[in-house]
Amino acid sequence: MKLLRAATLNVRDLNRSEALYRDWLFYRTVESGVLARDLACSWGAPDSAGLPYVVMQPESGADIYLRLIQDEPHPDYEALKTYGWAAIEICVDDVLKVNERMLQSPFKIIGPPRELDGMPAIFPMQVQGPDDEIVYLTQIRDDLPMYDLPRATSLIDRQFIHVCAVSDLQGALNWCQNVLGLSFGRDMDIVYTMLANAFGVPFEEKFTIATLTHARDVFFEFDQLPPAAGPRPGWKGRLPQGVSLSTIVLPDFRERVREHAKWLITPPTVHQGEIYQGKRAATMRGPDGILFELVEL
DSSP, X not given: OOOEEEEEEEESOHXXXXXXXXXXXXXXXXXXXXXXXXXXXXXXXXXXXXXXXXXXXXXXXXXXXXXXXXXXXXXXXXXTSBSEEEEEEEEESOHHHHHHHHHTSSSEEEEOOXXXXXXXXXXXXXXXXXXXXXXXXXXXXXXXXXXXXXXXXXXXXXXXXXXXXXXXXXXHXXXXXXXXXXXXXXXXXXXXXXXXXXXXXXXXXXXXXXXXXXXXXXXXXXXXXXXXXXXXXXXXXXXXXXXXXXXXXXXXXXXXXXXTGGGBSSOOEEOOSTTTTTOEEEEEEOGGGOXXXXXXX
């Protein structure tokens, strides 16, 4: 099964961002309102209660959502240079057609279409939104030996990977395996032009990345940041800037939250809406303060 359920992004202007994802990525709004206090508290962000939000779904109807929350941006936040959720990756049907579309859009292309070295099945590009959110738009040409990768059923379809930047790659991988029960996929050293540009290092310098899986579903990528990186700035009592948290459905939710309760921000609580569907959810604060929201299957 696919575990990803939602990514949550902080945006300055909710109406603007909702229109952006609707008009250029074909996402449609399926829920709107203001954040309930119990939900905000479950994230360790009580001061986010009452903020307006929308939940959006891809044109294909896949049940993986994008939640946009309107909040004031922190002036010290810089994309790609801090620990935490760094990007969302969306599968597309034809990355060259998507690139032409993005050239006309408010999104800034920060990585044009480029085949990955040694991985011809993956054909990605990267864009940056007006709130410095990073979105990978990736065409899947074939499966990989270890993974089953999604095929887009619309030009721009579902999220399939959330990218996380960390200070200690091995420590973060160990935590996810021990606490969440995920499996190590693979690691590799790659030329990563976005990170090289962000940190002002030569483009040929390589960065270590690794993946985490459940069965043959690969859905987390962790990137080791260089020593110049640091914690993500933000407002006390609010969600982190940029991509705030990743929400996954956890098959062994009951056992995981019982055995690893020390990582929970608040006890599991039932929530309504498209993302939760009346199931219990709880958020864990992991390495580097990264938020993992878990939903009961």
